[in-house]
Amino acid sequence: MSITFDGLASGLNTQDIISKLLQVEQAPINRLNQRKLDIQKERDAWKDLGTRLQNLSSALSALLQRSTVVGFTVRPSDSNAPFTASAGPQAVAGTYSIQIQQLATATTLRGGSAIGLDIDLLAPLKDANFRSPLTSGTFSINGVAISVDAAQDSLLDVITRINTSGAGVIASVVTVDGRTRLQLQAATPGGPLQIGAIGDTSNFLSVTSLLGAPRTGDTVVGTRSLTAVKTTVPLAQAMLATPVSGSGTLTINGVAISYDPSVDSLATILNRINASNAGVTASYDSVTDRIVLTAKTTGSLAITVSDTGNLATALGLVSGQLQLGQNAVYSLDGGSTWQYSTSNTVTDAIPGVTMTFTRTTSSPYAFTVEPNTDSAVAAVRKFVDQFNSVLSFIADKTAYDAATKTAGTLMGDSAVRTIEATLRRLVTSPAINAGGGYRTLADIGISFGRVGSPVGTTNQLQLDEDKLRAALRENPNAVFELFGATSRATLTTPGDIARVAGTPRPPASGRYVVSSDGAGNLTASFYDTANQLLWSASGTIAAGGTNNTLIPGLTLTAASSLTGATSEITVVQQEGILTQLDRYLDGILGWDGLVRARGNAFEQQLRGIDQQIDRFQQRLDDRKAQLVRQFATLERMLAEIQAQGTQLQGQIIKMLGA
Incomplete structure (x- = not known):
């Protein structure tokens, strides 16, 4: 580090002079720093926009699930229903009644005898067990x-x-x-x-x-027997009435559980049974000193036990008492016809309704299955809020304040305006070939306002909740089709392709012709509705196997034997409004989408500006060093002149004095 002293010889403030001389050359760096700040603001704004668009995508994804839109609820006739119940999207609204004659219970196998040694009446109490x-x-x-x-x-x-x-x-x-x-x-x-x-x-x-x-x-x-088996020590020391003679395998319901009496305790064996797939819960009843096996499922199903050794005998399971469980018995027609279930949870009594019986009834109990619009309305409200959040953000960042003459961060950014225009267009356009009686979101109460609304009141989506609930009650399936309809692919001509599943991408109407050479080689060709060939690809498939890459979005299943027969798949384009919006958002938010591309472009610009600043700064540092050297040389020269002047003055004074 160099040390400089201002104008010792000249009396000049050289550092101030140098600073002012460099100010002009500092101007390009200042402009670059300001440009950097502007770009950082744009980058951050785009990042914020991306987050809001991602939130919008998440909000609409719920509306693409049928269970969200097509909702039903089971409403009991009073607060003492003999069941708990839920209804899925396939439920059928109506009034029903049920009579429950018997609940399902689990089968138990209870040890036939106490398993521990009985009390020794004559032994000292400390040794009597x-x-x-x-x-x-x-x-x-x-x-x-x-x-x-x-x-x-x-x-x-x-x-x-x-x-x-x-x-x-x-x-x-x-x-x-x-x-x-x-x-x-x-x-x-x-x-x-x-x-x-x-x-x-x-x-x-x-x-x-x-x-x-x-x-x-x-x-x-006494409320319990005087003795009980010891559960935490090895079986050989557990004071069993029947000693376990050696290692073996206990088999319960076909599941093998090994044991070693010199190592395994009763607790270990019970835990091993419970952790297995034997389908039972094993427990020790310390009051009666017996082992109990209880089926994990209800219904009249037997528990089977066998053993290669004598553990089953020692635990009383060979002579055990098998109490078969009961099946649930219920009627949907007032007792005229009885239905039976091994479980108290019944899924096939009423279409789309799952019921779990909790008590029996002496007479039919009435209840209704009716549309539940709450979840759908809440999901739509969230979607509308997120959509408006995006629009408000874009409006704020692209606005111009004439009073302050201040432009928004993204004013003039055509890409942002394009996003806004596309979002508005997609939510106001009709669905493509959607079934049901609704074509636009406005048909169910989602719009930018009624026709003739005052200027300035139609900038954001509005929700008419009453209209939406009415549509959901009248035809919830049509509402879902309006939101989330997707194109249908139908195997119209089976050949070497026996089945097809999925949604084709892109979702255009037309037909796929799948040619086969009979040896597993396939060629798929797509023809539009005008019978023009637009696309083709090749792939392979094994007899009875599947291929999910030949036609994007579709899984093809081959016939059990390949003969070379050609197959044809017809595609009918259907796209709900939110399906189209979801596809657009996936595109701009994807790995190579617009949002990420803009972010990368901003980062590249910032790196370029940093490089320019570094170059200008180096030039500025070099110029400063040059000026410092020049002024230092000036000071040295002035100091030498002053020294010479002082010397001459001294000599003149001497001469005059002489």
Whole structure:
């Protein structure tokens, strides 16, 4: 970095002089920077326009879905409907009634016996296989404290201690559902049965499930069996009544589930079943110590179980109780004819309506299926708003304010005006060969205003909601055709092509002639309605196979054998108004569309300006360096002259003094 000092010899402000000399040469850079700012504003405006056009495209895409426009709703006759229901676009409006005699239920296979070892009455309590560890201490019955030592006492010891305690109860064991439970009975009819006290130090009453158990007459019975299988340890250690002898494969409904008793716990096996495709939910009922398999689907469908080992036997499934599920039974004609379904969700009772039964009825229940215009109106309103957003933006950016003499950022941009004109033309033009009774958006209440509207009031789309709802109620399918009709392709002459599906692109009327050589080579030729050949292409197809590239937009399916027969496909052009608009937006918003092209052009211009600025700046820097050198040389020369003058002056003074 160089250091300069202003006019030490000359007294001139050289930096100011240099700055003013460079101002003229700075002018081109200033003009380029201003041009750069203008281009950046245009680029940002186009980016904003692209976003609004994309939002418009998204808004109209919903209206190209039949389910949005052709909507129905199921209206029950009261707030206590015996079903939930939804209606699709294929529903038929009308009044219906349904009587539900029976709901569908799922098949269950319940283990035929408890699977864990029963209680050992003579073993010490800590080793007797209780559900949970039993602690020593005291527990109370009718206010009498009874001691228990888990390490020394057996269950029979405790029973004897209760019966001799004077508590006024008789303790005994009973068998419920194949397993032992503890029972307490008042010693006298109507005698007290107060079980437990706040000061108890042993958990005996809770482990035996007596604490909180209900009194029935003079008896209280534990609510659960005293024992239960251990679910989280390997099966070999799970205290099963029937030990699993070795590894094997459990097969449920044809789905194999492997097991290894030395590794797998009961919880692991149940989770493995539930994660499989066996179609059942496996669970462990800890109250009764049994395995339960429940079908994931309803209806009278059996559950089958087999095993290469003895796990199925150990889990009680071989001797299990199979309870077949019920089928749903319902009637649409007041009970004259009954229909049956394995599921409570029925899709074929009423066309286009899905019903899920929630309760039975003793008599027919009335309901209606009627058009639902709300979703369609909301979608149209969103489309109109987005369309007007685009128009407002274009109007703002292309306007000229005469008062301030300020032009909008995109004023004079013909491409923007073309977009605006095209959008207006497309939404006011009629649909092409659309079925139904509507030809233009104005027919259903979407227009730029009525004929004769005051100037300045027809710049944006307007929605007559009442007119739109009336059209949707009268003929929703015709409204959808007005919006989203697409060209139809029909296989009028089958040959080596057996089926055709899709929408041809472009959507012009005419016919495709598909020639075949019988060896899989095809040639497609398109003729317009005047029978002029406009297009042809070649491709291949296998017998019974498909081709979706030969004719854009169509999938061709070949016959099972190829004979060389020619096929003909007739195309009838149909295009809804929004179909045309959607195709236009796809074009200008696509990868090689106008919006992206303009954005790329702006970026290219900005790069070019930056390069010009860099060149001008380099020249300016070089000029500044040159001026600095020149003024430095001037200062040096003046300093030398001043020094010489001072020296001469000194010599003259000496001479005069002499």
